[in-house]
Amino acid sequence: MGRKSTFYVDIMDIHDKVTGSCHLCVVKDQYGENMKFIVDCGMFQEEGGDELNKKIPFNASEVAFCLVTHNHIDHTGRLPFLVQNGFSGNIYATETTCNLLPEALKDSCSIIKSRAKSTGTKPLYSDEDLEKTLSLCKPCAYDSTIRINDHVKVNFFQNAHLPGAAIILVRITSQGNDDINILFTGDYNNKNVFLNDVCIPEWVLELPITIVQESTYGDTDSSEIETCFNDNIIKAVKKEWTIIVPVFSLGRAQEILYRLKQLQEAGEIDKEIPIYLDGKLAIRYTNMYLNGLAGIRKDMLDFLPENLTYVDKILRKTLLSNEDNSCKIILASSGMGSYGPARSYIPAYLGNKKALIHFAGYTAVNTMGRRIKDAPYEEIVNAGGLLIKKRATVEYTSEFSAHARANIIIKFLKQFSKVQLILLNHGEPLVKEQLAPRILNEVSAKHVGILSRETLFRIDHFGFVKTIPTKFI
Ligand SMILES: [Zn+2]
Ligand SMILES: [Zn+2]
Secondary structure: OOOOOOOEEEEEEOOOOOOOOOEEEEEEOOOOOEEEEEEOOOOOOOOOOHHHHOOOOOOHHHEEEEEOOOOOHHHHOOHHHHHHOOOOOEEEEEHHHHHHHHHHHHHHHHHHHHHHHHHOOOOOOOHHHHHHHHHOEEEEOOOOEEEOOOOEEEEEEEOOOOOOOEEEEEEEOOOOOOOEEEEEOOOOOOOOOOOOOOOOOHHHHOOOEEEEEEOOEOOOOHHHOOOOHHHHHHHHHHOOOEEEEEOOOOOHHHHHHHHHHHHHHOOOOOOOOOEEEEOHHHHHHHHHHHOOOOOOOHHHOOOOOOOEEEOOHHHHHHHHOOOOOOOEEEEEOOOOOOOOOHHHHHHHHHOOOOEEEEEOOOOOOOOHHHHHHHOOOOOEEEEOOEEEEOOOEEEEOOOOOOOOEHHHHHHHHHOOOOEEEEEEEOOOHHHHHHHHHHHHHHOOOOEEEEOOOOEEEEEEOOEEEEEEEOOOO
């Protein structure tokens, strides 16, 4: 049994795993004030997530405002659907995220529309919902305090997960009480080759605070990362294979391009070998980087390898025909293989003995990437609806990951001197269960909890109050 509180926040999570990020926070105070806000409203991207995507499990019209941690579809993809369901509050995000968001949502919208067309169903939301969503966005500068209403102040702090990503501090005030402080890490990383390192201001580190911490890679340490990408690429190039690298459009695509440039400069791969980048959004983001997207380090603007070609529809057809067996490197979105041109390249080359398919990031359970990665060699695999014998070499590395490992998460948490409660989200259930006791051992937090769709956490200015079964509608 927890203590009785009159001013508290209930923190709920509508996703259990990695995709579909969305937290509903319900604030209540002793004067009967009741306010709801959400952090992120992402798309469930695991296969089978369609049913979850069709339902907002709370009354969207009662939500006062939305905070967005970063421009990844698993954090933003359902914002237009939220609007369709009656949400009309402001959407706060960093300036860079507000610049990136229209591209990402328009691309996602066109994928949704074409999938709806092919299945004869209604798209999740309309163009009008999308336009309205974009009109609600309020760009926020890093580090400055944004007063959202009489009760809430927020700050966006730099996060190396990707350009524009933020760690968000929410301070909730009620007269006569101490503030309730909550920090949402969003997807967190401490380092990024294109960005400056993360630095949380001293005054934040000293706040009594609840931290909602992502845990995607909470079951591994940095020392376990196998840095095999360069070797695998060099080996495949020597054998004159075709190399397919599924990439996330934002961040990963640019980082891999930079890595290939480094390999060229070191003389490890011949500059004559053609490199292709396929994915409208990946190309647009690459151009935004080149044009000095806010936050990108100025000394990193020259990151493209030589002999790079952006792929259009006609060229894609040639590349997919599999007729040309000469050595080439094709970067194609999306990173998990379930969407975008990668969804075509993977089946096209999976049966080819002279191909390397190299995943370079997290592949969620039930995505094409995970299935192909896990399938034994020469097993028949369902790749985008086609049954193909796996004859290509399939490799994976997590060395580019934009998510911190357990030891880095713990290092981050240890900086805070008065942590009241740590709530783990954004991780496979088993990973969260593994990370929780480790945090309890190594970080001086009073409580560590695991967020799920089933249980909400009530907190007040002393921290943890109690858990309650969540009653989503
Ligand atoms: Zn992310
Ligand atoms: Zn995420």
